[in-house]
Amino acid sequence: MAGQAGVGLAAGSPDGGSPAGGGSADGGPDIDAQATRLAVGCAEILPVDGLRAKLAQAARENRPLRVKLGIDPSGSELTLGHAVVLRKLRQFQDFGHTAVLIVGDFTGRVGDPTGKSATRKVLTAEETVANSHEYFDQVMRILDPDRVEIRRNAEWLEKLPLQDFLTAATSLTVAQLLERDDFARRYRESRPISLMEFLYPLLQGYDSVAVDADIELGGTDQTYNNLVGRTLQRDAGLSPQVVITVPLLVGTDGVEKMGKSLGNWIGIREPxxxxxxxxxxxxxxxxxxxxxxxxxxxxxxxxxxxxxxxxxxxxxxxxxxxxxxxxxxxxxxxxxxxxxxxxxxxxREVPTDVPVVHVPAGEPVDIPGLLVSAGLAKTKSEVRRLVDQGGIKIDGVPLASGEHVVDFDRVIDRVVQRGRRQAVRVRAHADRPAPADRPAPADR
Missing domain, CATH: 1.10.240.10 (Tyrosyl-Transfer RNA Synthetase)
Structure with a gap:
C-alpha cells in the first residue's frame, strides 16, 4: 500500500524474520538502534528508560512487543493528525512488533472527555460500529495488516463483573481526576462533569489489562489516560506498560489542533x-x-x-x-x-499569502457580508453585482450568477478572491465548533 512506503528504518532493523528485532539477551546494538529510532519524534517516554527495557525484555523472551493504540470511533474520517501516532505504530511493526489496535466500540459510547469544555454527545452502539468499519481501510494505508491484532473493547468491558470494576476503581481518586486540566477548568467554571466521564480513564486503562500491553501509544492529550492503564496493570499483577506520547499536529490554520469540527483538517483518504x-x-x-x-x-x-x-x-x-x-x-x-x-x-493567479477571516463553523457563508467585513468591498450590493458578473472566485473558480450564499464546506480553508490581488482565506471560529461528523469538503 502507498502509505507503507513512508516509514524509514534504522540500520539493523528486521526483515520480518525476527520477532523482536534481534540483539543479545541483555540488549545490544540492535536494541540500541531500535530504541534510538523509535524515540525520534516522541514527545515523552514514561518511564524514561522504559522503552529500552521493554525491547531488551522482548529480545530475551524471543517475542514481539504488544504495542497498543486505542481509536475512539467518534467519526468516520481519519486525518493526518491521527496518522502521526499511526506512523509511530508502523515503526514498531517494522521492527517486528505487534500492533494491538483497540477500537473503542464500548468506550466510544461514553466519549473521551479529554480536552472538552462540555459533556460530549453519547454515541449509540450502532454508531460506534458504523464509524469503526470506516476506519479499517484508512488505517491499513499506514499499518502492515499482517502484524495487526484488532480488538474491540466491548469484548471485555460488556462482560466485566461489577465487583471487578469496583476493585479497579479503587486505583483512582476523585482528587486525582480533578487535577486534570480539562476537569479542573470545568469544575472551576461550574460546568457539569458527569460521573460517566470520570469513569472513562478507568475504562480505557482496563483495555491495557485485557490485552496485556507492553507499550501504549497516544497523543500528548492522552498521557493521563494511558498512565491509568499502567496503574491498573500493576495492581493486577502485570508488568506495567510503557507510555509513549507523540505531539499533536496543528491543523491547516497553524494554531489549533487538527480536527474536523474546526474545518482545519486533512483526511488521509481525501483525493x-x-x-x-x-x-x-x-x-x-x-x-x-x-x-x-x-x-x-x-x-x-x-x-x-x-x-x-x-x-x-x-x-x-x-x-x-x-x-x-x-x-x-x-x-x-x-x-x-x-x-x-x-x-x-x-x-489563474490565485494568491496564497492572504489575510485570514473567520466564520462560524458549519454555517452557510454570506459572500457579500464576508467581503464587506474583510474590507474588500464597501457594500453588499456591490459584491452581489460582482458575483453575477463572474468577478468573485473561490480558489480560482468563479461563483455562478446569483450564488451569494455558499455552504460552509465549499469555502472553508479556501481563498475567496475579488480581482487578481484582493483576497482572503476563510477559517472557522475555534470557539464555535461544527458537528464532528460533517463530510470532507468537496473537490475543488
Whole structure:
C-alpha cells in the first residue's frame, strides 16, 4: 500500500524474520538502534528508560512487543493528525512488533472527555460500529495488516463483573481526576462533569489489562489516560506498560489542533489534489512541524528544508506537500496533484499569502457580508453585482450568477478572491465548533 512506503528504518532493523528485532539477551546494538529510532519524534517516554527495557525484555523472551493504540470511533474520517501516532505504530511493526489496535466500540459510547469544555454527545452502539468499519481501510494505508491484532473493547468491558470494576476503581481518586486540566477548568467554571466521564480513564486503562500491553501509544492529550492503564496493570499483577506520547499536529490554520469540527483538517483518504491543496494552505510557521510529524524528515532533511524555505518557500512547500501526498496516493498521484495545483493557482493567479477571516463553523457563508467585513468591498450590493458578473472566485473558480450564499464546506480553508490581488482565506471560529461528523469538503 502507498502509505507503507513512508516509514524509514534504522540500520539493523528486521526483515520480518525476527520477532523482536534481534540483539543479545541483555540488549545490544540492535536494541540500541531500535530504541534510538523509535524515540525520534516522541514527545515523552514514561518511564524514561522504559522503552529500552521493554525491547531488551522482548529480545530475551524471543517475542514481539504488544504495542497498543486505542481509536475512539467518534467519526468516520481519519486525518493526518491521527496518522502521526499511526506512523509511530508502523515503526514498531517494522521492527517486528505487534500492533494491538483497540477500537473503542464500548468506550466510544461514553466519549473521551479529554480536552472538552462540555459533556460530549453519547454515541449509540450502532454508531460506534458504523464509524469503526470506516476506519479499517484508512488505517491499513499506514499499518502492515499482517502484524495487526484488532480488538474491540466491548469484548471485555460488556462482560466485566461489577465487583471487578469496583476493585479497579479503587486505583483512582476523585482528587486525582480533578487535577486534570480539562476537569479542573470545568469544575472551576461550574460546568457539569458527569460521573460517566470520570469513569472513562478507568475504562480505557482496563483495555491495557485485557490485552496485556507492553507499550501504549497516544497523543500528548492522552498521557493521563494511558498512565491509568499502567496503574491498573500493576495492581493486577502485570508488568506495567510503557507510555509513549507523540505531539499533536496543528491543523491547516497553524494554531489549533487538527480536527474536523474546526474545518482545519486533512483526511488521509481525501483525493490527492485535495490533500495537496490543503497542505499548500498551511502557514510557513507550520512547515517544519508537518515535515517532522507527517513526513518523517531526518535531521539532515530538516536542515535542508529550513534553508530552502528561506530561499524558495513556495517550492519548498510544494516539495513537502508532494512527499506527504505520496504516502497515501503514490509518487505518480502526488506528482499529478502538484501539476494540477500549479495549473489552478499559477495560471489563474490565485494568491496564497492572504489575510485570514473567520466564520462560524458549519454555517452557510454570506459572500457579500464576508467581503464587506474583510474590507474588500464597501457594500453588499456591490459584491452581489460582482458575483453575477463572474468577478468573485473561490480558489480560482468563479461563483455562478446569483450564488451569494455558499455552504460552509465549499469555502472553508479556501481563498475567496475579488480581482487578481484582493483576497482572503476563510477559517472557522475555534470557539464555535461544527458537528464532528460533517463530510470532507468537496473537490475543488
Amino acid at each position: 490527492a489534489a485535495e490533500q495537496f491543496g490543503k497542505l499548500m494552505s498551511i502557514p510557513d510557521s507550520a512547515v517544519a512541524t508537518y515535515a517532522a510529524l507527517c513526513a518523517d524528515f531526518t535531521a539532515a532533511e530538516m536542515a535542508a528544508l529550513t534553508a530552502r524555505m528561506a530561499a524558495q518557500p513556495a517550492e519548498a512547500k510544494r516539495d513537502l506537500a508532494e512527499r506527504i501526498v505520496a504516502l497515501y496516493h503514490g509518487a505518480a498521484g502526488a506528482a499529478a496533484a502538484r501539476e494540477q495545483f500549479n495549473q489552478l493557482f499559477q495560471r
